[in-house]
Amino acid sequence: MKISTKGRYGLTIMMELAMKHGEGPTSLKSIAEKNQLSEHYLEQLVAPLRNAGLVKSIRGAYGGYILAHDPTSITAGDIIRILEGPISPVDFTEEDDPAKRELWLRIRDSVAEVLDTTTLEHMITYQSEDAKDSYMFYI
Template sequence: MKISTKGRYGLTIMIELAKRYGEGPISLKMIAQMNNLSEHYLEQLISPLRNAGLVKSIRGAYGGYVLAHHPSKITAGDVISVLEGPIHLVEELEEEEPAKRELWVRIRDAVKEVLDSTTLEDLASYSKHDGDAYMFYI
């Protein structure tokens, strides 16, 4: 399984919105600039997130996007499933021998558990502390 840029950049959008939850809307242009990403690509990703009810758009001169729910209520799994679809590690799983099928199912379920138990609040909190980490130069 490989998470594409759709999933990765979609999570980036959602984490930025979570960091600023309750502060008003933030534009995709600002998110793109802060993360050195293509604004045009982010515009393509925000639509399915809005259609899924994860974000709301605010119109106007000071408009942008906000999370539709508190960051503790949205998981990484919610975002990834909207942008990437269901998690599949192996094609034609039913055709695998039982021992291997069990392994693939357990790995899939473990990945799903991590994604579904990690909230945007968790990710926003973690990324806020990135600047607090020590930097060592060799």
């Protein structure tokens, strides 16, 4: 299974909102500029996330988007399934070789387990820890 830009950029939106959780709305324009992404494309991605109840939109001059739930309760699997559809490495049928079908099912289940046990909180914590461990060189 290859995650498209829909899934990757959707995770980016959600991580940005998770980092600002409790601080008020964040505009898609600021997310787009920070991550060098198309604001128009992010608007297309945030709609299904809003419809699924993962984000809320706030109107007005200081509006934007906020997470609808705590970052500890939203998983990468939630986001990927909304934007990419079901998690499956290949399409297979009952007529397929049972050994191959078993392999595809095991791969699907392993990927699903990782996605479903990785919360937004885990992702932003890992991101901030990674930034702390980087070296700064001055010339």
